[in-house]
Amino acid sequence: MSSPTQPFPLYVFRTLWGVPPSSWGYFLPTLKQRGYDGVEVNLVDIPSPAEFKTLLETNGLKVVIMIFSHWDNYAGPRPDGWGVKEHLGKYREGVRGALEFGPVRINSHSGGDYFTPAEALEFFEGTLVTDKELGAGGLVAHETHRSRALFNPFITDWLLSQPSLSTLRTNADFSHWTVVCERLLTSSPSDLAILQRIIPHVTHIHARTGSAQAPQIPDTALPQFADELESHTALWRLVWQHQKMEGRLKEATVTTEYGPWPYHPYGAPREFGEVADGEVGRLRRVFEEVQ
DSSP, X not given: OOBTTBOOOEXXXXXXXXXXXXXXXXXXXXXXXXXXXXXXXXXXXXXXXXXXXXXXXXXXXXXXXEEESSSGGGOSSOOSXXXXXXXXXXXXXXXXXXXXXXXXXXXXXXXXXXXXXXXXXXXXXXXXXXXXXXXXXXXXXXXXXXXXXXXXXXXXXXXXXXXXXXXXXXXXXXXXXXXXXXXXTTSSXXXXXXXXXXXXXXXXXXXXXOBTTBSSOSOTTOGGGHHHHHHHHHHHHHHHHHXXXXXXXXXXXXXXXXXXXTTSOTTOSSOHHHHHHHHHHXXXXXXXXXX
């Protein structure tokens, strides 16, 4: 457990999803004053690694690097013919590339929803081997994202219960599971029991609120979505409560991952970036209140 001599900070990251690289030179210098500690960026979106490293250093920003084991940025049709071997090969390339930036976390869109349970198990066992070989042990958080191997809480629960995956770490994006399951995940004791088993594996959070029919609500300030906001916030509290009690991590990390259309609907009261920025202070208050 953290103590006054061993602080447990919360690092808040701004996603660069929807922010064109041509604007990073004047966008990144504004982030500290907005309350951010760093940025989360897709590895394949970085046009010049050297220039990006300089931007991070000049502005005192930490970084979370996002990688894909398949289907970068979900551009075009999903490529066919990718099995465990191909996913692991691309995963290795991604981890190796991400390490060049000295990230606080590596967020991985891992595997495919078409994997059988046995294939998913083989894949994640392979990622742990790769992490150890590349010196990235404990650094990678596999995202609970639709279309990926951890696309629902039930397969995730089964995978994490396997002894060979006891050290696997996840990035909790509960908005995706809310859509997949078509319900708020705090609505039943059985759902909560599953999440309580998964939460000890969470080392990163994508703090985006979704609904039963969409991965992103139009605006966190809208009273129509108060139940959705509270449900997601309650789960983030549980994650932070566990992390503070366990004392294993050096820091908590969260990304206010609100993105552009088609996630952000037309006619929303605020732009997606304004929604993301508006959550920074609230998340810090929630984190501080967690005991």
